[in-house]
Amino acid sequence: MAATHTLVRPAGTGEDWTVPQNWSAYTDQEHATWDQLFERQTRMLSGRAAPEFLEGLDILRLSHPGIPDFEELSERLMQATGWQVVAVPGLVPDDVFFDHLANRRFVAGNFIRRPDQLDYLSEPDVFHDVFGHVPLLANPVFADFMQAYGKGGQRAGSLGAIQRLARFYWYTVEFGLVKSGDGLRLYGAGIVSSRGESLFALDDPSPNRVMFDLRRLMRTDYRIDDYQQTYFVIESFEALLKSALETDFAPLYEELAGTADIAPDGVIPSDEIITHGTQAYALSRKAS
Numbered sequence: 571m572a573a574t575h576t577l578v579r580p581a582g583t584g585e586d587w588t589v590p591q592n593w594s595a596y597t598d599q600e601h602a603t604w605d606q607l608f609e610r611q612t613r614m615l616s617g618r619a620a621p622e623f624l625e626g627l628d629i630l631r632l633s634h635p636g637i638p639d640f641e642e643l644s645e646r647l648m649q650a651t652g653w654q655v656v657a658v659p660g661l662v663p664d665d666v667f668f669d670h671l672a673n674r675r676f677v678a679g680n681f682i683r684r685p686d687q688l689d690y691l692s693e694p695d696v697f698h699d700v701f702g703h704v705p706l707l708a709n710p711v712f713a714d715f716m717q718a719y720g721k722g723g724q725r726a727g728s729l730g731a732i733q734r735l736a737r738f739y740w741y742t743v744e745f746g747l748v749k750s751g752d753g754l755r756l757y758g759a760g761i762v763s764s765r766g767e768s769l770f771a772l773d774d775p776s777p778n779r780v781m782f783d784l785r786r787l788m789r790t791d792y793r794i795d796d797y798q799q800t801y802f803v804i805e806s807f808e809a810l811l812k813s814a815l816e817t818d819f820a821p822l823y824e825e826l827a828g829t830a831d832i833a834p835d836g837v838i839p840s841d842e843i844i845t846h847g848t849q850a851y852a853l854s855r856k857a858s
């Protein structure tokens with residue numbers, strides 16, 4: 571999610587930045603890394619992830635051993651919601667990213683992290699992109715939301731509001747929580763693909779957990795280097811889709827241009843707070 575305007579299209583990538591996944595080139599070690607991460611996360615996520623995410627894992631039969639073949643995966647996903655997964659070598663420019671989403675194509679890194687990077691890497695790899703993002707694309711409501719986000723991104727570019735929209739994505743698609751009849755559940759890809767954050771986001775007393783409010787969220791800075799200090803909780807995926815489809819974004823961006831940013835750990839009077847975090851974790855990291 572960092573600034574992507576300086577990216578240079580690598581040799582061998584198409585005009586749209588896609589590359590062949592080259593599935594047959596994965597080594598046994600790389601497939602084993604996928605299996606290890608998959609096993610560890612699915613065990614952790616039952617009872618923690620949103621039911622829609624867990625259903626997506628089932629529908630797409632992502633449990634097959636080894637890194638999924640994007641062609642097979644796309645066939646199942648196409649049948650469920652009309653989405654496809656295409657391979658890219660890494661981050662792509664914002665306009666390219668939005669164009670893919672607007673056309674119901676999800677771009678996924680085709681490489682996988684090294685065995686010494688199981689818990690953290692900064693670039694989105696195939697485990698983050700496919701395990702983290704793709705299951706919810708099998709859900710019709712979330713699938714429509716992602717396309718609406720892509721179309722919104724195309725408009726935001728011309729309005730100079732990419733940063734606002736990037737915050738929307740960050741605090742929902744990457745790090746969102748959702749209410750369920752039985753407490754909060756995880757759905758953000760950055761959370762569900764991370765062992766540490768899957769525990770932290772739901773159970774730790776450190777972070778704030780605040781009900782989703784689009785205006786508020788678009789004013790909030792985020793950190794890319796550590797666990798989030800605030801998580802926003804949506805009422806439902808239907809409500810999320812509604813906020814994307816029914817908000818008139820151009821006047822909202824204008825209104826927000828006159829407001830101050832809110833720090834990643836900030837709380838404001840209008841917040842509907844579920845947990846007012848201690849921030850003990852963030853404070854301890856700063857001290858060390």
Ligand code: HBI
Pocket residue numbers: 571572574658660661662663664667677678679694732735736739
């Ligand atoms: N490229 N591969 C990839 N994955 C992303 O999630 C991504 C990207 N480029 C731009 C981007 N995300 C974001 O900056 C936009 O959502 C704003």
Ligand code: FE
Pocket residue numbers: 694698699702703744759760
């Ligand atoms: Fe992501």
